[in-house]
Amino acid sequence: MFRQLLHSLSPSLVQSGRRSSLACSTNLALFSTQTTAKMSLEEAKKCAAYKAVDEYVKDNTVVGVGSGSTVVYAVHRIAERVKAEGLKLVCIPTSFQARQLIIEHGLVLGDLECNPRLDCAIDGADEVDAKMVLIKGGGGCLLQEKIVASCADRLVVIADYTKDSAKLGQQYRKGIPIEVAPMAYVPIKGKVESRFGGTLKLRMAVAKAGPVVTDNGNFILDWSFPADKEHDWDAVNREIMMIPGVVDTGLFVGMATKAYFGQQDGSVTERSA
Numbered sequence: 001m002f003r004q005l006l007h008s009l010s011p012s013l014v015q016s017g018r019r020s021s022l023a024c025s026t027n028l029a030l031f032s033t034q035t036t037a038k039m040s041l042e043e044a045k046k047c048a049a050y051k052a053v054d055e056y057v058k059d060n061t062v063v064g065v066g067s068g069s070t071v072v073y074a075v076h077r078i079a080e081r082v083k084a085e086g087l088k089l090v091c092i093p094t095s096f097q098a099r100q101l102i103i104e105h106g107l108v109l110g111d112l113e114c115n116p117r118l119d120c121a122i123d124g125a126d127e128v129d130a131k132m133v134l135i136k137g138g139g140g141c142l143l144q145e146k147i148v149a150s151c152a153d154r155l156v157v158i159a160d161y162t163k164d165s166a167k168l169g170q171q172y173r174k175g176i177p178i179e180v181a182p183m184a185y186v187p188i189k190g191k192v193e194s195r196f197g198g199t200l201k202l203r204m205a206v207a208k209a210g211p212v213v214t215d216n217g218n219f220i221l222d223w224s225f226p227a228d229k230e231h232d233w234d235a236v237n238r239e240i241m242m243i244p245g246v247v248d249t250g251l252f253v254g255m256a257t258k259a260y261f262g263q264q265d266g267s268v269t270e271r272s273a
């Protein structure tokens with residue numbers, strides 16, 4: 001039943017990204033409260049993703065493809081536009097998942113060796129604060145995402161309304177992911193806890209015994225930082241990055257230029273840096 005409803009929604013939503021907000025609102029009204037609650041989150045992601053792609057992806061450009069569930073909608077929309085408008089794009093992946101999405105949608109796969117400069121990168125986020133500082137890496141893909149974003153003229157964030165936050169930690173409670181060399185996870189945990197407080201937990205795999213191993217062969221420590229303090233995230237990030245064995249953090253400071261948040265009613269709100 002749910003699948004049928006979802007399928008019946010799609011055509012009106014894919015006709016035009018610019019009309020997608022209205023289509024989302026109208027269709028959502030058709031469903032019961034229980035179904036709408038579930039639909040809203042996915043529809044919200046889709047509306048944000050479509051809007052970002054329609055506003056930022058231009059012909060003859062190099063586009064960074066982020067990772068996560070929201071990016072799936074962005075890739076669908078990119079593929080639709082490539083087919084409908086004949087856009088010439090090169091897509092640079094930020095993870096194994098992104099690479100698969102690019103290939104499955106028949107898009108042109110590139111890499112940073114051949115395309116070291118990108119026009120824009122479109123990516124999800126686990127949380128976006130009022131100053132456009134991001135937490136990323138909830139899906140373990142932060143390192144390649146940060147590298148690709150650093151090569152892009154613009155990092156455009158796509159997210160649903162649950163990611164919009166005044167202050168980091170208000171919405172996303174799983175902590176800040178830190179990608180580390182496996183041999184160093186215990187000393188890094190101790191150093192971050194004694195310097196900044198909070199607790200770091202080794203992220204464990206779900207369908208495998210042992211820890212999550214990233215696309216780069218590393219471990220992830222999720223740092224539940226003290227929420228009662230004001231943090232200078234730029235300074236915190238720099239200091240953590242100096243600890244030997246830290247590969248990267250899920251703190252993206254001063255990188256995102258624009259964020260789109262899909263709302264429950266089908267509208268999309270925006271924030272700019």
Ligand SMILES: O=C[C@H](O)[C@H](O)[C@H](O)COP(=O)(O)O
Pocket residue numbers: 066067068069070071123124125126135136137138139140141142145
């Ligand atoms: O590691 C994962 C990435 O940073 C994702 O972009 C982030 O977790 C947001 O993912 P989603 O769109 O599934 O909420």
